[in-house]
Amino acid sequence: MVGSSGLVAGAGEVNTESFFMNFISSPYQPLVFFLFFALITVVIVGFGVQKGIEKMSKILMPALAVIALFLMIYVVCQPGALKGVEYFFVPDFSKFSFKTVLGALGQLFYSLSIGMCIMITYGSYMKKSVNIKSSSIQIASFDSLFAVVAGLIVIPAVFAFTSNPEQVLENNGAFLMFVQITNIFNSIPLGRVIGIIFFVLVLFAAITSSVSLVESIVAVLCEDGRMKRVTACSIVFGVILVLGTLSSLGFGVLSDVSITFNGKALSILDIFDFLANNILMPVVAIITCVIAGWFIEKDIIPKEIGIDKSKGLTTYFNVIVKFVAPICILLILISGLVIKI
Numbered sequence: 355m356v357g358s359s360g361l362v363a364g365a366g367e368v369n370t371e372s373f374f375m376n377f378i379s380s381p382y383q384p385l386v387f388f389l390f391f392a393l394i395t396v397v398i399v400g401f402g403v404q405k406g407i408e409k410m411s412k413i414l415m416p417a418l419a420v421i422a423l424f425l426m427i428y429v430v431c432q433p434g435a436l437k438g439v440e441y442f443f444v445p446d447f448s449k450f451s452f453k454t455v456l457g458a459l460g461q462l463f464y465s466l467s468i469g470m471c472i473m474i475t476y477g478s479y480m481k482k483s484v485n486i487k488s489s490s491i492q493i494a495s496f497d498s499l500f501a502v503v504a505g506l507i508v509i510p511a512v513f514a515f516t517s518n519p520e521q522v523l524e525n526n527g528a529f530l531m532f533v534q535i536t537n538i539f540n541s542i543p544l545g546r547v548i549g550i551i552f553f554v555l556v557l558f559a560a561i562t563s564s565v566s567l568v569e570s571i572v573a574v575l576c577e578d579g580r581m582k583r584v585t586a587c588s589i590v591f592g593v594i595l596v597l598g599t600l601s602s603l604g605f606g607v608l609s610d611v612s613i614t615f616n617g618k619a620l621s622i623l624d625i626f627d628f629l630a631n632n633i634l635m636p637v638v639a640i641i642t643c644v645i646a647g648w649f650i651e652k653d654i655i656p657k658e659i660g661i662d663k664s665k666g667l668t669t670y671f672n673v674i675v676k677f678v679a680p681i682c683i684l685l686i687l688i689s690g691l692v693i694k695i
Contacts, residue, residue: 370532370533370536370537370540371533374528374529374532374533374536378528378605378606379605379606379609380606381603381606381607382606384602384603384605384606385599385602385603388598388599388601388602389595391557391560391561391564392591392594392595392598393591394561395564395565395568395594396568396587396590396591396594398561398565399565399568399569399572399587399590400583400584400587408479411558411562414555414558414559415555415558415559417551417555418555418556418558419500419503421548421551421555422500422503422504422507423503424548425507425535425538425552426503426506426507428542429507429510429511429514429538430506430510432510432511432514432515432541433514434513434514435510435511435513436510437510437513437519438509438510438511438512438513438514438519439506439509439510441509441513441519442505442506442509442510453689456685456686456688456689457689459682459685459686459689460686460689463635463636463639463683463686464631464635465497465501466493466494467563468635468639469634469635469636469637469638469639469642469683470567470635470638471566471567471569471570471571472563472566472567474570475566475567475569475570475573476566478573485660486658486659486660487659487660487661490659507535507538508530508531508534508535509523511534511535511537511538512530512534515534515538515541516534516537522534535549535552536549568587568590568594571586571590572586572587572590575589575590597626600622600626601622601623601626604621604622605621605623608621608622609621612624613625631690632687632690632691633687633690633691636683636684636686636687636690637687639679639683640680640683640684640687643675643676643679643680643683644680646675647672647675647676647680648676652668652672653668655671655675656668656671656672659671
């Protein structure tokens, strides 16, 4: 059977697109899973981040990387997948524009969690002996490497397992993640077992991010608001329940609730996503650059990072933070307002 997006399902197989759409439009299922996810996050924060998340991350994140590499090799070896590899690596300059550059910068911005509390939270647990400059290079390198691996999983899979790949690629994000990768598992021996392991690891990766965001807020309430940790977690959990419930029901019970902006109807989830990713993250990043570049003594941050002043790197760093970075982030902010809506 061929769906509207070109997905092919054989006799007796589940149409992954239909399953995914039915799930997100369900009146209660997204809410149940959201409550489960939010509760896990708050419990981890309540009992302490460093001992639990750090130890589990050292095991589960490498496991996720191993499975991702296996999927990449498997997908690339499938009939028709090499066309996807070519599509991924060979540039089409007829579609290249300044908007493409801004879009890539925006993706890099989001991928590295710039303008969010994730880096700040986990950075606060780093030992003094850790070289921040080297760690930053490693983070950027592994992030880029994993992005390539993810691209070599999803895009060749679209070409190998769908009848209309370019139409399918017009969809993004959750659709490619939960439909296309599921199609890969459907074609692999023991694919259901491997798929369960893969998505459990993806769930854990999501929890590490949500924990860092909640932890930063809880830490502020505890340190500046002088609250007990349980009280701070309870307050944050209450706010999460309100906002998260609205988001989880955005394609179901509250699907008729939307705001028209710039000629496009935005659902509740679209609105939250737009505000967070396209506006708040760039704005916070610009403010961070301004504070770090103009209000903190110029030698403090380079010294903390481990930049050698004798090689002129301090001056280079200050110029980047004061001028280059804010301008680039401002362009990303503008592109987010103009391009993605």
